[in-house]
Amino acid sequence: MTTLPHSYKDPLLTLQDVSMSFGSEVILRDLNVQVLDVIRPGMNQGQVVGIYGRSGIGKSVLCRLLAGLANPSTGTVRVGEAQQPVQPGAVGYVQQRYPLFNHLTLRDNLLLAAHRKHAPAEAQARTTDYLARFGLTAHARKYPAHLSGGQRQRAAIAQQLLCSDHLILLDEPFSGLDVAMIDEVKKIIVEVTTMDELNTVLIVSHDIATTTALADRLWLLAPERDPSTGQLLPGATISPRHQYNLAQLGLAWHPDVEAEPEFAQFVEGIKNEIRGS
Numbered sequence: 001m002t003t004l005p006h007s008y009k010d011p012l013l014t015l016q017d018v019s020m021s022f023g024s025e026v027i028l029r030d031l032n033v034q035v036l037d038v039i040r041p042g043m044n045q046g047q048v049v050g051i052y053g054r055s056g057i058g059k060s061v062l063c064r065l066l067a068g069l070a071n072p073s074t075g076t077v078r079v080g081e082a083q084q085p086v087q088p089g090a091v092g093y094v095q096q097r098y099p100l101f102n103h104l105t106l107r108d109n110l111l112l113a114a115h116r117k118h119a120p121a122e123a124q125a126r127t128t129d130y131l132a133r134f135g136l137t138a139h140a141r142k143y144p145a146h147l148s149g150g151q152r153q154r155a156a157i158a159q160q161l162l163c164s165d166h167l168i169l170l171d172e173p174f175s176g177l178d179v180a181m182i183d184e185v186k187k188i189i190v191e192v193t194t195m196d197e198l199n200t201v202l203i204v205s206h207d208i209a210t211t212t213a214l215a216d217r218l219w220l221l222a223p224e225r226d227p228s229t230g231q232l233l234p235g236a237t238i239s240p241r242h243q244y245n246l247a248q249l250g251l252a253w254h255p256d257v258e259a260e261p262e263f264a265q266f267v268e269g270i271k272n273e274i275r276g277s
């Protein structure tokens with residue numbers, strides 16, 4: 001498929017020598033990965049990173065490090081244009097059950113998030129703006145229990161964008177959704193990444209095809225062997241061969257990429273890597 005014109009600017013997320021152990025158990029080892037601000041001529045293009053790995057490999061542990069909710073045993077996670085060490089709240093973390101406060105209306109849920117980062121008048125204005133951008137204005141007075149799954153997902157993403165700095169981490173955003181809802185969530189992700197070129201969405205998912213179709217970059221978390229002894233090293237890492245640049249491979253930003261044979265072939269290759277890891 002065609003590689004669409006693009007270039008890269010400053011780093012927006014950097015993991016440098018990140019390792020994580022619990023007691024003597026190494027979970028993550030020597031993670032060195034980076035997301036750069038991608039530039040597409042004439043477009044506001046944010047970044048989408050798919051993060052894969054088999055069950056129990058350490059994806060949730062990695063999410064907590066990326067969100068600043070835990071400190072790595074070694075190394076640093078730096079975020080934003082200023083590349084500051086991540087603090088809790090800098091990365092919006094949308095966990096699987098779209099946590100919204102049930103006793104607050106949708107508008108008040110968003111307002112609460114906006115107040116964490118903005119002065120009251122600004123928080124009000126941003127909340128109104130985000131309700132409109134996310135197609136939620138008509139539902140602003142409803143309580144979360146009265147929203148559909150898709151509306152709650154939209155609300156949770158809007159909420160996290162209102163109080164974080166452009167980085168959003170979605171943990172299994174497609175699990176348990178029907179096909180129509182999956183399309184809806186895909187649409188939201190595309191909207192978020194074209195709202196602002198600094199917006200970066202990290203998607204942790206077992207749904208390889210759906211996530212790959214949205215992403216311009218993939219990271220596969222897997223164990224590695226010591227090159228000299230062939231022995232399996234403790235913990236999982238994201239080796240250079242498991243850092244895929246879909247933009248360079250010509251697989252990024254094509255709306256109908258899932259229908260292409262090259263895409264199906266690529267996804268099968270990723271699945272085989274996961275099976276063999």
Ligand SMILES: Nc1ncnc2c1ncn2[C@@H]1O[C@H](COP(=O)(O)OP(=O)(O)OP(=O)(O)O)[C@@H](O)[C@H]1O
Nearest residue numbers: 022023025027053054055056057058059060061062
């Ligand atoms: N606080 C902790 N203390 C000790 N071990 C932990 C802790 N948190 C996670 N682990 C261990 O880290 C490993 C990775 O767990 P994690 O939940 O990150 O896997 P995962 O890749 O998200 O799995 P899944 O896809 O099944 O959700 C597991 O062996 C788990 O037991």
